[in-house]
Amino acid sequence: xxxVTISREFGSGGRELGKRLADExxxxxxxxxxxxxxxxxxxxxxxxxxxxxxxxxxxxxxxTYGRSFALGPVLQSTQTGLLVEQRLVIESIAKAGRxxxxxxxxxxxxxxxxxxxxxxxxxxxxxxxxxxxxxxxEGEALSxxxxxxxxxxxxxxxxxxxxxxxxxxxxxxxxxxxxxxxSSWDIRELTGAVAGFVTRWFSRAR
Amino acid sequence: xxxVTISREFGSGGRELGKRLADExxxxxxxxxxxxxxxxxxxxxxxxxxxxxxxxxxxxxxxTYGRSFALGPVLQSTQTGLLVEQRLVIESIAKAGRxxxxxxxxxxxxxxxxxxxxxxxxxxxxxxxxxxxxxxxEGEALSxxxxxxxxxxxxxxxxxxxxxxxxxxxxxxxxxxxxxxxSSWDIRELTGAVAGFVTRWFSRAR
Numbered sequence: 001x002x003x004v005t006i007s008r009e010f011g012s013g014g015r016e017l018g019k020r021l022a023d024e025x026x027x028x029x030x031x032x033x034x035x036x037x038x039x040x041x042x043x044x045x046x047x048x049x050x051x052x053x054x055x056x057x058x059x060x061x062x063x064t065y066g067r068s069f070a071l072g073p074v075l076q077s078t079q080t081g082l083l084v085e086q087r088l089v090i091e092s093i094a095k096a097g098r099x100x101x102x103x104x105x106x107x108x109x110x111x112x113x114x115x116x117x118x119x120x121x122x123x124x125x126x127x128x129x130x131x132x133x134x135x136x137x138e139g140e141a142l143s144x145x146x147x148x149x150x151x152x153x154x155x156x157x158x159x160x161x162x163x164x165x166x167x168x169x170x171x172x173x174x175x176x177x178x179x180x181x182x183s184s185w186d187i188r189e190l191t192g193a194v195a196g197f198v199t200r201w202f203s204r205a206r
Numbered sequence: 207x208x209x210v211t212i213s214r215e216f217g218s219g220g221r222e223l224g225k226r227l228a229d230e231x232x233x234x235x236x237x238x239x240x241x242x243x244x245x246x247x248x249x250x251x252x253x254x255x256x257x258x259x260x261x262x263x264x265x266x267x268x269x270t271y272g273r274s275f276a277l278g279p280v281l282q283s284t285q286t287g288l289l290v291e292q293r294l295v296i297e298s299i300a301k302a303g304r305x306x307x308x309x310x311x312x313x314x315x316x317x318x319x320x321x322x323x324x325x326x327x328x329x330x331x332x333x334x335x336x337x338x339x340x341x342x343x344e345g346e347a348l349s350x351x352x353x354x355x356x357x358x359x360x361x362x363x364x365x366x367x368x369x370x371x372x373x374x375x376x377x378x379x380x381x382x383x384x385x386x387x388x389s390s391w392d393i394r395e396l397t398g399a400v401a402g403f404v405t406r407w408f409s410r411a412r
Contacts, residue, residue, distance in 0.1 A: 009380075122379045171379060173328045174215075179385035186411060193406035200399035205392060 002027070002099040002202050003116035005108040007162075007170070010154040011128030011147075013182045014121030018103040020191040025198070028100035030093055030107075037089045038082060052082050053105075054157050083164070086110075104158075108176070109166045117201050119194065120176040125151070127183040177201065208233070208305040208408050209322035211314040213368075213376070216360040217334030217353075219388045220327030224309040226397040231404070234306035236299055236313075243295045244288060258288050259311075260363050289370070292316075310364075314382070315372045323407050325400065326382040331357070333389040383407065 004021065008014025015031060022029035035053070039046040090110045093100060102111075108118040123131075125148060132147045142150075159170035168175040178197060182190060210227065214220020221237060228235035241259070245252040296316045299306060308317075314324040329337075331354065338353045348356075365376035374381040384403060388396060 120379055120385075124380065173326055173377060173379050173385035174330065174387055176385075177387050177390060179326075179379035179382075181380055181383050184383060185407070189406065189410045193403045196402045196406070197399045200395065200402070201391075204395045 001094070001097050001114065003094065003107075003111055003114050004101045004198055005111065005116045005118045006101065006103045006121060007106075007108060007119070007158075007176065008104070008121035009123060009128060009171070010151045010158075011132045012121045012123040013131060013187050015103050016187050017121055017180075017182065017191060017194065018101050020188065021195055021198070022101040024191055024195045025099070025101070028098050029103075030100055031103040034086065034089050034093075034102075034105050037092075038085045041085055041089070042082070049082060052079055053086065053161070054154065083161075106162050106165060109162065109168070117178075117198050118176040119198075120171060120173075120179040122171065122179060122181050124181070124183040207300070207303050207320065209300065209313075209317055209320050210307045210404055211317065211322045211324045212307065212309045212327060213312075213314060213325070213364075213382065214310070214327035215329060215334060215377070216357045216364075217338045218327045218329040219337060219393050221309050222393050223327055223386075223388065223397060223400065224307050226394065227401055227404070228307040230397055230401045231305070231307070234304050235309075236306060237309040240292065240295050240299075240308075240311050244291045247291055247295070248288070255288060258285055259292065259367070260360065289367075312368050312371060315368065315374070323384075323404050324382040325404075326377060326379075326385040328377065328385060328387050330387070330389040 004018075004025075004027065006014050006018040006021075008017075018031065019029055021027075035046055035050050038044075038053075039049045042049065086105055087110050090102065090105060090107050093102065094111050094114050102116075108116060128151055129144055129147050132151065133142070133144075136142060136147075155171075162168075162170040173179050178194075180190065180194060185193075210224075210231070210233065212220050212224040212227075214223075224237065225235055227233075241252055241256050244250075244259075245255045248255065292311055293316050296308065296311060296313050299308065300317050300320050308322075314322060334357055335350055335353050338357065339348070339350075342348060342353075361377075368374075368376040379385050384400075386396065386400060391399075
């Protein structure tokens with residue numbers, strides 16, 4: 001079984017790269033599917049799970065999210081509880097034994113025993129801000145400064161989440177097999193280059 | 207003209223990767239040649255130039271290195287002076303207009319206007335220590351601890367040298383187009399994977 005994990009800075013295009021990479025390699029793709037599975041297992045609203053796992057935003061999530069019968073589990077749950085569920089979901093993906101690309105969720109750490117190829121995707125701040133502003137809907141026009149602050153906040157939470165389960169530092173080159181900066185690429189062309197690299201790694205002599 | 211720069215952690219195998227990459231791509235290769243050129247221009251001993259550019263070791267270099275007629279320049283020169291000379295040498299390589307791989311010497315920063323493809327090469331500490339111990343001659347048997355300290359000292363000096371001329375941080379993913387961790391590779395196989403990636407970058411649509 002071949003697993004590729006994608007960790008990424010917010011706004012770097014890592015999710016798009018992961019999706020395209022899965023298509024190009026013919027691998028399964030997991031991203032939001034993980035949130036959905038956690039939400040179903042815990043009887044919670046997906047948005048609630050997503051926000052809670054973002055960590056930094058924990059305090060800002062109203063407890064009225066979710067269906068009313070889920071109020072019990074909601075009140076009992078903690079971010080830690082959701083992280084346990086996340087681990088179970090990711091381990092079940094690995095147990096299925098199919099080649100896959102997993103975006104985010106510290107899958108590189110959680111599946112270390114399966115020896116995944118681990119990628120970190122980053123970009124220059126200007127490029128990240130531009131991508132976020134393009135992605136935002138018309139009603140969500142934000143200042144450049146607000147977008148940059150949001151990027152930093154989310155990435156900080158991602159780094160913290162990783163630090164809860166690993167000594168290896170989020171975003172540092174040595175923590176991954178490969179780090180790519182998307183700023184000078186069209187993501188479609190980058191996908192081809194990464195796919196070639198990944199394929200070489202899985203077929204290397206060991 | 208296509209330029210590839212290799213920055214690297216000490217002991218990561220970055221130099222070997224750079225040499226093999228130049229061979230595979232059919233590019234010129236610059237590494238010690240730069241030290242030689244600086245030493246010749248300044249009328250200094252190569253080892254003196256190398257130690258001085260390492261930075262951290264500056265105070266430990268006896269001024270008696272070098273041929274006696276070079277004593278004048280030796281006394282006048284400072285690390286800053288050598289860095290100026292280094293910049294001139296690297297710029298002259300770029301002016302020659304030939305495709306090349308340049309290892310170290312902050313060439314990625316110095317040649318930013320030529321839009322080089324910039325690679326950072328890292329490895330797990332265990333792998334770096336092993337590589338350094340294998341490389342050491344019989345008479346230089348060092349403890350693991352001493353080797354690790356040496357790696358950290360040299361990398362710290364490299365980071366400092368970069369900070370003198372750039373805001374972009376040494377060793378951080380976002381400072382380079384690509385970062386590779388050599389730990390799980392045979393360098394020959396990694397060279398093929400990197401060559402493929404680099405070739406895609408130079409032929410991408412712009």
